[in-house]
Amino acid sequence: MKKTLAVIIVFICFLHAVNAQNELTELKFDTKYFDAVDQYVAFPKKEKDSTFSIYFIYVDEMAGFSMRFEDQFSINKKGKLKLQPNPDKNTSALIARLNRNTAFVSVLTNEQKADLQLPKQPEWLKSYKPKDSIDVGYLTKIGYFYNHDGASHNAIEPLLKAYKKEPHYKGLEFELGFAYNATKQFSKAIPVLEKALKKDENNQLLYKELGYALVNNKQIDEAEKVYEKGISISKNIAIKCEMAVNMAQLLFKENDKIRFKKWAAIARKYGEKTPQYIKYIDYFEAELNKK
Incomplete structure (x- = not known):
């Protein structure tokens, strides 16, 4: 039986977190969402959280700037990133629309993406891109x-x-x-x-x-x-x-x-x-x- 992907769209703003992040994270929350299109990013986490969430920012031709939840990761005392896979990634999609109140994000570096074994781009992104590169x-x-x-x-x-x-x-x-x-x-x-x-x-x-x-x-x-x-x-x-x-x-x-x-x-x-x-x-x- 073919699986159906459940899409959950969240209309929320990710506001700036006031808690300082551990310097070992090497995460720099200094980029606006519109400068991180087609990139994996992390948002500031709350003090009580033990993990960061990974999102992929893209542009939906109908709805505008959006991001989709991918996975989570933690950082050990040595600054090593450890992936915590999202078990529902292939069956449901948590999507948030972004606006000018959205917090600054940290674009994941090539080294960080390699540590987390992330693909260059998510497979689902193809459905948001036209076949003609000059559409x-x-x-x-x-x-x-x-x-x-x-x-x-x-x-x-x-x-x-x-x-x-x-x-x-x-x-x-x-x-x-x-x-x-x-x-x-x-x-x-x-x-x-x-x-x-x-x-x-x-x-x-x-x-x-x-x-x-x-x-x-x-x-x-x-x-x-x-x-x-x-x-x-x-x-x-x-x-x-x-x-x-x-x-x-x-x-x-x-x-x-x-x-x-x-x-x-x-x-x-x-x-x-x-x-x-x-x-x-x-x-x-x-x-x-x-x-």
């Missing part, structure tokens, strides 16, 4: 998850692979432009977003990202034109207000009182749902009036 949809989704969790530095590589194959894939150009902006590579974001708008000229998010890149590249005239167009086509007043505030902030820094006044008025016009943005306008205005 544009998969790579775009991976980039989205990295961007969404504040790890845009990891998003660029998969997004660029997808971009080279199919640049106008739905959502791809926005994610790549966002990743470049988040990593302050504004000059790289600009051409990507400009080309995207030629194909999708009514996409308010593309205007917002392109305007942001131009503002931070101090291309004032170009940013103003992009934001004017973006505000004219956008149906979301919060996005309209955000674009206006970004433009006003640049003009404030440039001490351009005349154009600042124009964009401050636009921000206030659309600030009903985002009063927090208007506080910035009030501050900029007060500072300019002192000069």
Whole structure:
């Protein structure tokens, strides 16, 4: 009879443990989960626990960053790691979804994995990977998850692979432009977003990202034109207000009182749902009036 794998998904956050670990462990809990994808890791254990748990971190295309419980291990007084196999590993799967509150992990070194006799990767990982190594949809989704969790530095590589194959894939150009902006590579974001708008000229998010890149590249005239167009086509007043505030902030820094006044008025016009943005306008205005 074919065995059925029972999957238990746990929606929890692994918070930082306050107890110091024995130095003999040689475990370094200094890595964020999104920098440990496709790696075996250990989490800090509680003082009362005698073993560490081994997890494998991966990306589920539908659910995002996840980890699956593999085995446990203990460490003797000489610092030797001893595997304590999980007897249910082949019949059930304990899976946890990860988020920004997840604790720092210790990525197991090659030596530690050898001591624990761990395979290079778990066999089950294949089911989460596309057969095509350059699957544009998969790579775009991976980039989205990295961007969404504040790890845009990891998003660029998969997004660029997808971009080279199919640049106008739905959502791809926005994610790549966002990743470049988040990593302050504004000059790289600009051409990507400009080309995207030629194909999708009514996409308010593309205007917002392109305007942001131009503002931070101090291309004032170009940013103003992009934001004017973006505000004219956008149906979301919060996005309209955000674009206006970004433009006003640049003009404030440039001490351009005349154009600042124009964009401050636009921000206030659309600030009903985002009063927090208007506080910035009030501050900029007060500072300019002192000069």
